Amino acid sequence: MLHFSPFLVLNCCQFLQVSSVKLQSAFLGVAVSGESSSLQLRKSHTRCINSIKATATQVPTSVPKSSTGGKKTRVGINGFGRIGRLVLRIATFRDDIEVVAVNDPFIDSKYMAYMLKYDSTHGVFKGTIKVVDESTLEINGKQIKVSSQRYSNGLLLVNNIYTFITFEMSSRLFDPKHQLWLVLRDPTTIPWGDFGADYVVESSGVFTTLDKASAHKKGGAKKVVISAPSADAPMFVVGVNETTYKPSMDVVSNASCTTNCLAPLAKVVHEEFGIVEGLMTTVHATTATQKTVDGPSMKDWRGGRGAAQNIIPSSTGAAKAVGKVLPELNGKLTGMAFRVPTANVSVVDLTCRLEKSASYEDVKAAIKYASEGPMQGILGYTDEDVVSNDFVGDCRSSIFDAKAGIGLSSSFVKLVSWYDNEWGYRFQPSIGPHRAYGVGGGSFQLKGKMVIFIGESDSVELNQCFDVGSDGLPLLGTSFGNKGYMNNQKEKKKKDPPTHIHPWRSLPFSIHQPFFSPSSSTLQSTTFIPISTHSIAGEVSIYLFGCYRFWGVFFCTVEFFLFGKSHACRVHSIKATATQAPPAVPKSGTSGKTRVGINGFGRIGRLVLRIASFRDDIEVVAVNDPFIDSKYMAYMLKYDSTHGLFKGTIKVVDESTLEINGKQIKVTSQRDPATIPWGDFGADFVVESSGVFTTLDKASAHKKGGAKKVVISAPSADAPMFVVGVNETTYKPSMDIVSNASCTTNCLAPLAKVVHEEFGIVEGLMTTVHATTATQKTVDGPSMKDWRGGRGAAQNIIPSSTGAAKAVGKVLPELNGKLTGMAFRVPTANVSVVDLTCRLEKKASYEDVKAAIKYASEGPLQGILGYTDEDVVSNDFVGDSRSSIFDAKAGIGLSASFVKLVSWYDNEWGYSNRVLDLIEHMALVAASN
Known part of the structure; x- marks a missing residue:
């Protein structure tokens, strides 16, 4: 039996382990997500398991453990923020990657060990961590060098005067041009070469351009992956455009976590139905750049506001960036973000106009097919009642929520997709060691053994690559089931005539020169055309190096813009003094106040009473709530966690009476609205705010107790609905029960x-x-x-x-x-x-x-x-x-x-004010008739 374990689960898995045969390719289309650590194949029989939950406590189930002792990819990490830490967490349980060094100018080895061990979102690190000395950590028994390069002597220009800055001087410098405090950090001084790091994950969030990130190469790095959007570096999203990567690209960007969520979704929808135009909103979890309380943020004023208290609008280039990885969508997408106070997991909300007519069911079906086939492991699909925390630790880039979206018409849809903006993003494979030697390749099964072959010629005949023999395993990497990325590519190629010759560049994968040159004698056992290099499973290990990514991010979705001070005049709020009605609503022209009763002393009932007690056109005469007595009612009116202390006076007269601002209000506790004696209290209008009696029939019960009119403070299935400022003029005196909408x-x-x-x-x-x-x-x-x-x-x-x-x-x-x-x-x-x-x-x-x-x-x-x-x-x-x-x-x-x-x-x-405004409008209409 052959055991397959995918490398870099779900997102273009690149590692195929077959006994001692190890393949690493840019596009091994694995679509495995599950609770099993391996996929088992018996000849062409496959078994697939859906959904992997990667907890940072152990190696994710899709990450294989090496049995070949092959050469590991040696990686350095610059920046030990959210990205850097999770990249290290993931890498330490993998046998294909070895993190050899971490640089962060602000964190010493002891604190680095602490931050790696404890994570409020992803839990306690289950491996071993030991601080060897100031410059060395030992993680799972392997040593990692720690450096803190940040200072360099140099000249700083301030007010046209050059000032010499030395290592010993303050680490923080003021930049007068941008009014920002900067920290001197020089990536050229990090000795990546001495550490043996060929690849650097640039996760500091600072060196995000080609020029800045290239500085790592001066320290000995060969390739740099920027774990953030970049203004000028080539950008890749796995499952979308990774096939366009070229070995000459030494510095690349992994885009943002939001782009990684949106792009696969947009790709599927555009290929199936065509996207004419689309506007995206991401409701995004809090990130490390935000403030716990209001603080300075010169580039993004809103971004300086307290993250835990607010919904914060933010600009984002994530949707526009889709046009960089999918040029056919360039200029067709843009969007914005709302930052909300959750710790992790965000959600994309894409509203788009389609070129081809399609029902929402059609769109769902296309996305589901892609999630189970060509995009499996990249794009997920769910039709369950999920919420954000259900995706913590999900390795996929994008998980479409079929129940949350909406189709308004055959060409206008809203699509919703989730993403773990930390863990999923970091699991995306990045551009890695790319041996620039393009050849054809394939795989087949021979006498119970897996045979891998590579052709040095620039073409490979299709019938030599696909489904060789009745029990043959299909094209390299597709044997993980018939729903993988590679299998889809293979099926497209199979539509061509069997004798058609495909140049290797048109094959759905790139294979590169192996590290050995075995004899070709074993080829005599096959009937295929001679190829110069190959291996039979169990005899020789083959290493095929392709594209993969080390993911991590510091700024997930934010593209920072410098906002200038606005010279425009703000239209100021009408704050909640409740001392007067909004200008659009006239005050009572009747001889006295409108007398109101309130049923239900929840959020709306209490605020209606608060507001009414300071208005001179409305008088609340009674409140009914079957679950709250007068003492507790006084307490709840006086103290409010959102709106503060009540500014008036409150006195409990007895069990059935409150005195508010010197005026008595009757208190009752009837469950049946028909038994509340509104007439005895003098209440002509009742605010039905219990949330229970929201239909005409149920709300009519208040009239049996003497009420003349009822305003339901909620949407109603059958009562006339009014929104003040929109349609209140259509109200008629014959309407005794109305709804104030939502x-x-x-x-x-x-x-x-x-x-x-x-x-x-x-x-x-x-x-x-x-x-x-x-x-x-x-x-x-x-x-x-x-x-x-x-x-x-x-x-x-x-x-x-x-x-x-x-x-x-x-x-x-x-x-x-x-x-x-x-x-x-x-x-x-x-x-x-x-x-x-x-x-x-x-x-x-x-x-x-x-x-x-x-x-x-x-x-x-x-x-x-x-x-x-x-x-x-x-x-x-x-x-x-x-x-x-x-x-x-x-x-x-x-x-x-x-x-x-x-x-x-x-x-x-605001809503409670409208309830009273609608009552007053109804009273005015009644008075005029």
């Missing part, structure tokens, strides 16, 4: 209204990156209606369905059927953001769209729709009473008819 609909609808009236929306797909809500779980727990919703809110990015976008069609009938969307729940306490990608009927630049929204925000929709062109993050909108605040800097215009629009909303405070 907070997300209240954000999206005003924005959609302006854009549609000005330019026409042909179709649009929305994503809301939504703060945690009260229905979510602190830790994993039961949630029968929404399985994903039962997962721990604080640890995960959680996809969720939402009818918010479709509901816009109810308040704006002209948009019915033109909008839909989904949500990502993220672990922030408050404030959410809408991301609307839409196709416009009339051509308009992004500047035109911004101008129209700004005009509306200062005119007809003032107080409802806001506008900002500053570097804001989510916490800047806590307490903002507007429904929607358009973020001019965060959006993107890809073409004259394809735009991404971003708008913020305080999903608690």
Whole structure:
């Protein structure tokens, strides 16, 4: 029985171990992911296992252990950040790579050992670590040299005066041009050659250009892999364009983790259906460059805001970079990012217009086929109710989430794909030792043995490479099953006539000169044409060196831009003083206040009471909640973790009475709304905020207790729906029960209204990156209606369905059927953001769209729709009473008819203001009749 163990699992596995036959090739199309450490073949019979979870505690199951004693690839690592550490973790359990040295100017050997041993995301290192001395670590019994080269004597130009800097002087220098503190680090002084490191993983995040990264070669390195996007180095994404690598390329870029997620997905969709244009958002986990609390970040002002508290918009070149690895998509993709406070795993959200008509089911089928066939190990597929933490330790570049995406029409789709931006990214094989000797090659089975052959001629006949004999193993590397990358390439070639001659360059792999020259006598046992070098399994080891990558990253997706100070005037927030209604909503013209009761003292019920207690047009006269007594009600009103202390006075009069700001409010605890005596309390309007009685029939029960009108503070399946500023003028006095829609609909609808009236929306797909809500779980727990919703809110990015976008069609009938969307729940306490990608009927630049929204925000929709062109993050909108605040800097215009629009909303405070505004509007209509 032959045992196969793939090298560099899932992503273009390059290592084939057959007894003593070891093959290393750039494109051994292994598609193995699983819980088995090997694949076993009995002749042509195969067994495949799906899904590998690589925990940093042991060698991933797909990484083989050498039995040949072959020469290892010797690697150095520059920069011991997230990338450098995980590259070392992975490499130490592999027998094909040997890390011989690590350089970091800020970390000594003792601290390096500590950082390697303990990892908050990937767990405790299970190997052995020993500090030998200041310059040596011993990991799993093997010594690694440690250096800290960072200083070099030289001249620093400051204010046109050259200052001589020496090793002994301060390590930090001020750069007046960019207003940045720099640290002198000189990669030319790192003696990679003395350490025996042929390849360097450049993971410091500093030396990311050809010129800067080439400095490692002066220290003896032969090849450099930049574990970040590069402005000028050749860029490769395994499974997408790695076949274009040339041995002359000494410095290459691994692109970003986001590009590695998006590119395989885009490749499949484009090849099957054609991508006309696409706009991407990545909801990205926190990275090492972010701040724990607000701090300086000159290049990216938003990036300096506290990572744990905020949703932070960020620029990213990840989508544009797809055009570098897939030239046919150049100029067709762009995107942006939202940084959210999760420790690891990010998700790509691609909204694109297709050239060929296709249902969402068609798109899913194409991606699933690719994930099980040509892209197996690179692109994954899931139709389960997964959340971000389910992909921690997943080695694949991109895992498509079939349940999370949406197809609005036959040519307009939203696709969602996950990626472990740390572990998966680091597992991608990088360009490695490339012996520049191109030959043909193949494999077959002979008398129970595996035969590998290499031809020095520049052509190989197809029938000598594929399916030789009835029990023959197919083309080199495809014997890992019939779903691998190589097998797909082979099948394409097999469509040619059997006698067709393929130049070696057109074969789906590159094989290079072996290190031995055996005699050709053994070829007499075959009937194939003579070839100069070969080996029979069990007799001679063959080493074929091809492309592979040492992955690691310091800046995963961020491409930094220097933002200048804006001279534009910001339209300031209407902060949550609740002292007046927004300008768009008139105050009561009735002789007295509108008297209101509240059923349900959750987030919305409490905030409605907070706001109403400072308004002079509304008076809350009673609150009902069957689970909260008056004392606890007073406590919950007084203290709020998000909105702070209540500024008024609260007094518990007795079990059934509270006194707020000197006015008494009755407290009841009835479970049946029909038994709540609203009439006795004088409550004409009831805010139904329990979340239970959301239909016309259920909410009508309040009328039995004396209420005249009911406003449901949630979407309703059958009640008339209103969004203040959009369609409240269509309210009729005969409507006794209405819905205030959802907070997300209240954000999206005003924005959609302006854009549609000005330019026409042909179709649009929305994503809301939504703060945690009260229905979510602190830790994993039961949630029968929404399985994903039962997962721990604080640890995960959680996809969720939402009818918010479709509901816009109810308040704006002209948009019915033109909008839909989904949500990502993220672990922030408050404030959410809408991301609307839409196709416009009339051509308009992004500047035109911004101008129209700004005009509306200062005119007809003032107080409802806001506008900002500053570097804001989510916490800047806590307490903002507007429904929607358009973020001019965060959006993107890809073409004259394809735009991404971003708008913020305080999903608690802003929405609660609208509940009271709608009540007051209804009261005014009643008074005028």
